[in-house]
Amino acid sequence: MLRSGRAEDAPGLLELWRVSGAEPTSTDDVAALRALVARDPDALVVAEADGAVVGSIVAGFDGWRANLYRLVVHPRLRRRGLGSALVAEAERRVRRVGARRVSALVVVDQTHAVAFWEAAGYARDPHLGRHVKALADPAPPPG
Numbered sequence: 001m002l003r004s005g006r007a008e009d010a011p012g013l014l015e016l017w018r019v020s021g022a023e024p025t026s027t028d029d030v031a032a033l034r035a036l037v038a039r040d041p042d043a044l045v046v047a048e049a050d051g052a053v054v055g056s057i058v059a060g061f062d063g064w065r066a067n068l069y070r071l072v073v074h075p076r077l078r079r080r081g082l083g084s085a086l087v088a089e090a091e092r093r094v095r096r097v098g099a100r101r102v103s104a105l106v107v108v109d110q111t112h113a114v115a116f117w118e119a120a121g122y123a124r125d126p127h128l129g130r131h132v133k134a135l136a137d138p139a140p141p142p143g
Helices: 007-020 030-039 082-096 109-119
Strands: 002-004 044-049 052-061 066-073 102-104
Touching: 002 082, 007 030, 007 044, 007 052, 007 066, 030 044, 044 082, 052 082, 066 082, 082 102
Parallel strands: 066 102
Antiparallel strands: 002 044, 044 052, 052 066
C-alpha cells in the first residue's frame, strides 16, 4: 500500500534506508524527516507492507521544478514493481501541483539505480552537475 509519510514513520524509514544500502546524507535523522512531513505532507511517499515501511520516495516541488529523492525499496522486495509504483505516485503528485519537469537524484556508482532510472525514462543530463554545500547549524524548522 502506498500512502503519504507520517512523522511516526521516521525511525522506520531510517532503518529501511540503512538496511537497503542507501547513501547516507546529512539529513538522515528523525528531526529532518519530521520537518519534511510537517512542511509538505504529500512530499514523502511510503510503501507499507504488514505494518512496516518497505519503500520510500521524496517528491519535492518548489513551484518551478520537481525533484525526486530517496527512492528506496527493501532488498527482499526489489524487482516486483514497487519502485516503479513509488515513482509513478511521486510523478502524479508533482504533476498535480504544477510540475512540468522532474529530476531524480541518483548515486552514479549504484549501477542498479542508474539502470532503474534510465528504464523509467530519466536520461542523465550531460550538461549539469550537482554541487552541494552542507550548512552548519541550519535554522530550526518552524513550529
